[in-house]
Amino acid sequence: MKSLLVLFSYHHHNTEKIANVFAKVLDAQIKTPQQINTEELQEYNLIGFGSGIYGAKHHKDLLDLADILPQVTNRKAFIYSTSAFTGEAKVAKDHSLLREKLQSKGYMIVDEFACKGFNTNSFMKYFGGMNKGRPNAEDLKHAEEFAQNLKQNLQKK
Ligand SMILES: Cc1cc2nc3c(=O)[nH]c(=O)nc-3n(C[C@H](O)[C@H](O)[C@H](O)COP(=O)(O)O)c2cc1C
Numbered sequence: 001m002k003s004l005l006v007l008f009s010y011h012h013h014n015t016e017k018i019a020n021v022f023a024k025v026l027d028a029q030i031k032t033p034q035q036i037n038t039e040e041l042q043e044y045n046l047i048g049f050g051s052g053i054y055g056a057k058h059h060k061d062l063l064d065l066a067d068i069l070p071q072v073t074n075r076k077a078f079i080y081s082t083s084a085f086t087g088e089a090k091v092a093k094d095h096s097l098l099r100e101k102l103q104s105k106g107y108m109i110v111d112e113f114a115c116k117g118f119n120t121n122s123f124m125k126y127f128g129g130m131n132k133g134r135p136n137a138e139d140l141k142h143a144e145e146f147a148q149n150l151k152q153n154l155q156k157k
Contacts, residue, residue, distance in 0.1 A: 002046075004047045006030075006032070010059075014118055018082060018139070022147045026150070028048070033065035036065060048077070053081050053083035063098060066105065076110050077107040077110065078113070079112045082114070082134075083116065083119075084124075086115065092112075110154070115142065116139070
C-alpha cells in the first residue's frame with residue numbers, strides 16, 4: 001500500500017503534528033499542495049488531504065488542488081484537520097467542501113480525523129489563545145490509532 005499525505009499547516013503547525021504521526025504509521029511522504037504533480041498521484045493507493053480549518057473550511061490551497069485533480073475511479077482518500085472548535089456536526093460541516101470536491105473527482109473517502117489545535121486567531125491572541133498545547137499527547141495517540149486502523153482495514157481488502 002503506497003500512501004501520500006497532502007498538508008497545508010501554517011498557523012501553529014498544529015495539523016503538521018498530526019500529519020507527522022500519520023506519516024510514520026503509513027510510511028508516507030508529506031507534500032504541500034504546491035509540491036503536488038497531479039499526474040504522480042496515480043501511484044498512490046491512499047491519499048490523506050488535510051489542513052487547519054480557516055473560515056469554516058480547509059485551506060484554499062488544498063481546495064484549489066482538489067479542483068484541478070484529474071478524475072479517478074474509486075481511489076481511496078481520507079480527510080483530516082485541526083481547528084479551534086470540534087464536535088461531530090461541526091467537523092462534518094467544516095470538512096464538507098473538501099469532501100464534496102474529492103468525491104466529485106471519484107475519490108472514496110474512507111475516514112476522517114479531526115482534533116483541536118492551538119488558536120491565536122483574531123482577538124484570541126489577547127487572551128493567550130485557546131487550546132494551548134493542542135494537539136497534545138492524547139490527540140497524537142488518537143491520530144496514531146486512526147492511522148493504524150486505516151492501515152489494517154486497507155490491508156484486509
Ligand atoms: C485565519 C484563521 C481562521 C480560522 N478559522 C477557524 C474556523 O472557522 N473554525 C475553527 O474552529 N477554527 C478556526 N481557526 C483556528 C485553526 O483552525 C486552528 O488554530 C488550527 O489548528 C490551525 O492549524 P495549523 O496550525 O495547522 O495551521 C482559524 C485560524 C486562523 C488563523
